[in-house]
Amino acid sequence: MSKHDWHATPDDLLRVARGFELAAVDPDATPGFRGDKHDGVKLLAARSDELSDLQERLFAASRAGTATDGVLLVLQAMDSAGKGGIVRHVVGGVDPQGVELAAFKAPTPEELAHDFLWRIEKRLPKPGFIGVFDRSHYEDVLIGKVRGLADDAEIERRYDAIVEFEKQVAASGIRIIKVMLHISRDEQKDRLMERLDRPDKHWKYNPGDVDERMLWSDYMAAYQTVFDRTSTDSAPWYVVPANHKWYARLAVQELLISALEEIDPQWPKADFDVEVEKKRLAAS
Amino acid sequence: MSKHDWHATPDDLLRVARGFELAAVDPDATPGFRGDKHDGVKLLAARSDELSDLQERLFAASRAGTATDGVLLVLQAMDSAGKGGIVRHVVGGVDPQGVELAAFKAPTPEELAHDFLWRIEKRLPKPGFIGVFDRSHYEDVLIGKVRGLADDAEIERRYDAIVEFEKQVAASGIRIIKVMLHISRDEQKDRLMERLDRPDKHWKYNPGDVDERMLWSDYMAAYQTVFDRTSTDSAPWYVVPANHKWYARLAVQELLISALEEIDPQWPKADFDVEVEKKRLAAS
Numbered sequence: 001m002s003k004h005d006w007h008a009t010p011d012d013l014l015r016v017a018r019g020f021e022l023a024a025v026d027p028d029a030t031p032g033f034r035g036d037k038h039d040g041v042k043l044l045a046a047r048s049d050e051l052s053d054l055q056e057r058l059f060a061a062s063r064a065g066t067a068t069d070g071v072l073l074v075l076q077a078m079d080s081a082g083k084g085g086i087v088r089h090v091v092g093g094v095d096p097q098g099v100e101l102a103a104f105k106a107p108t109p110e111e112l113a114h115d116f117l118w119r120i121e122k123r124l125p126k127p128g129f130i131g132v133f134d135r136s137h138y139e140d141v142l143i144g145k146v147r148g149l150a151d152d153a154e155i156e157r158r159y160d161a162i163v164e165f166e167k168q169v170a171a172s173g174i175r176i177i178k179v180m181l182h183i184s185r186d187e188q189k190d191r192l193m194e195r196l197d198r199p200d201k202h203w204k205y206n207p208g209d210v211d212e213r214m215l216w217s218d219y220m221a222a223y224q225t226v227f228d229r230t231s232t233d234s235a236p237w238y239v240v241p242a243n244h245k246w247y248a249r250l251a252v253q254e255l256l257i258s259a260l261e262e263i264d265p266q267w268p269k270a271d272f273d274v275e276v277e278k279k280r281l282a283a284s
Numbered sequence: 285m286s287k288h289d290w291h292a293t294p295d296d297l298l299r300v301a302r303g304f305e306l307a308a309v310d311p312d313a314t315p316g317f318r319g320d321k322h323d324g325v326k327l328l329a330a331r332s333d334e335l336s337d338l339q340e341r342l343f344a345a346s347r348a349g350t351a352t353d354g355v356l357l358v359l360q361a362m363d364s365a366g367k368g369g370i371v372r373h374v375v376g377g378v379d380p381q382g383v384e385l386a387a388f389k390a391p392t393p394e395e396l397a398h399d400f401l402w403r404i405e406k407r408l409p410k411p412g413f414i415g416v417f418d419r420s421h422y423e424d425v426l427i428g429k430v431r432g433l434a435d436d437a438e439i440e441r442r443y444d445a446i447v448e449f450e451k452q453v454a455a456s457g458i459r460i461i462k463v464m465l466h467i468s469r470d471e472q473k474d475r476l477m478e479r480l481d482r483p484d485k486h487w488k489y490n491p492g493d494v495d496e497r498m499l500w501s502d503y504m505a506a507y508q509t510v511f512d513r514t515s516t517d518s519a520p521w522y523v524v525p526a527n528h529k530w531y532a533r534l535a536v537q538e539l540l541i542s543a544l545e546e547i548d549p550q551w552p553k554a555d556f557d558v559e560v561e562k563k564r565l566a567a568s
Contacts, residue, residue, distance in 0.1 A: 060487040088379045095372045097387065097418070101380055134381070189565060196562050202554040203344040210564050270486040278480050280494050281473060 008032040016237040027184040040246040048093035054260035059098035062128020064268030077181035080191040103134040116140040159229040170234035175259040181242035294535040300521040311468040324530040332377035338544035343382035346412020348552030361465035364475040387418040400424040443513040454518035465526035
C-alpha cells in the first residue's frame, strides 16, 4: 500500500479550472484512486505519518521564530457531507499544537456590524500552523445569496473582495486549499435519516437542514458561481466527491500533503552553539 | 487488555493530599499499573476510544446548547518532561473540534500590565469542551518565585488568588485536573542531550533550559509549596511519575476519563419532533 495507489494526484484531478461544471461531477466517484474502501482506509493511516512529519517540520519553524509559511484549509459543503469527519480523521492525525481550528456559525450581531471578512481575518493561521475553517467567508455568498441576506450588488462586491483578500493572504505565505465536499441529494437524505433514526445522532440534526435541502439546486448554482468567480491560482477550489467518506478523507489528506511538500519545511538550524551546550549540559 | 490492568485508579493514587511530599515520589515508578511498556501502549490505544466517546457526548451537549460542564487539564513540568507528548498522544485521540488548547509563554507587555490571572481567564474552556493548558498561571508562582520576578508578598497573594479563582471556575462546572509531570534530574539530562544530538530536535532545545535546570532544587521546593497551598478538593493536583512516557500518558488519559465519567454526559434530547422531521425529510 503506497501513495502510488493514486494514479493521478487529487491536486491535478480535483482542482477547479476554467470551464469547470459542478453538475458534471459524480459525487459517487473516486477519481484517481485505484483501490476500494479497504485500501483507502489503510492508506489514510499510512499517509497520516507523512502528513504528521511534514506538519512537525512546519511547526518547528514557528517555534524557532523562522516560519514564514502556513496552510489554510477551507471546508465548505451541504449539511452532513463530512466536514466533521475531515477534521476528526485527517486533521486529527497531526499534533493538535500546530492546528488552529475555526468553526464559523451564523454571524453574531457584533460580526454583522463589520464587513464580512472582519471575523475571518482574525482567525487566519499564524506562520507555522495549519488553519482549518469549518465553513468560512463563503457562507456570505452561499446562504447569503440563496437566502437573499444581502442584495445582488453586495454579493457581487463580495466575490471581488474575496479574491483580493485571498490574494493578500497567499502573498503573506499562507497556502490556501479550498475544498467543497460534494455529496448527492440522495446521499444527504440517507445521512440525515440516520441522524433521525439514532438518538445518539439527534444532536447533529437541525430541522433547518431540511429547509436548506429544499433549496438544493439554488445552492448548487451558488456554488457554481463561487467556483467561477473565486477559484484562482493562489487560492484554488477543489471539488471532492464525498459520497464515499473514505475517499473524501484520503483526497483532502493528499491535498494537505501536497501543500506541505510545496512549502518543503526544513528543521530550523540551531541558533546556539551545539558543542558549547553539550558541555554546559554535561556539567549541569 | 482492559482498564483492570490498573489495580488502583490514578485519581486515588496520584492525587496530592495533605502531607504529600514531592521528594518521596519516584519518577521511575509506575504506580497502580500492572503491566509493562508493551501493555501500556496497547491500553492507551484501547482506552482512547472510551475517552473519545465520552468527549463526543460532552461536545454534543455544547452543540445542543445544553452543556453546563467542561474539563480543564493543566499541565506543568520541568522542560522535556513530556507535556507535548500528552497533548499529542492523549488529547490528540479526541475530536479536535471539542478541544481548546492554550500554550502559555512568557507574558507579553500587555499581559504583564494586567493581573496574572487576566490572560488565564480568557482561555478557560467553554462548557462542552476540554481545555488544555500547556503551562499556566502556576508559572507565576514557579519561575515567578524561583527567579524573583515578583516579591514575596505578591507570591503569597497569588496562592490565595489561585485557590479562589479555581474555586469559582469549578463552581461554574469546569472539572479541573492539575498535573505535574515529574521526571528526575538525570532523565532530563538524557532527554536534553538527545535534543542536542539530533539536528531534527534542535528546535526543541533552548539554552535557557540548562539555566533553569541548574535551579532544580529551587523548582522542586517551589512545586512543593504549590502543592501545599493550591491542591484543593475542587482543583486537585496530581503528580505523575514521568520517566516512563508511556506511563505518564496512560495515567493522564485515565484522569481525563475519570473526570468525564463523573460528569456523565448524556446525548442531548431532540428539541424537535423526530417523527414529524422524518416525514418532512422523506418528502424532501
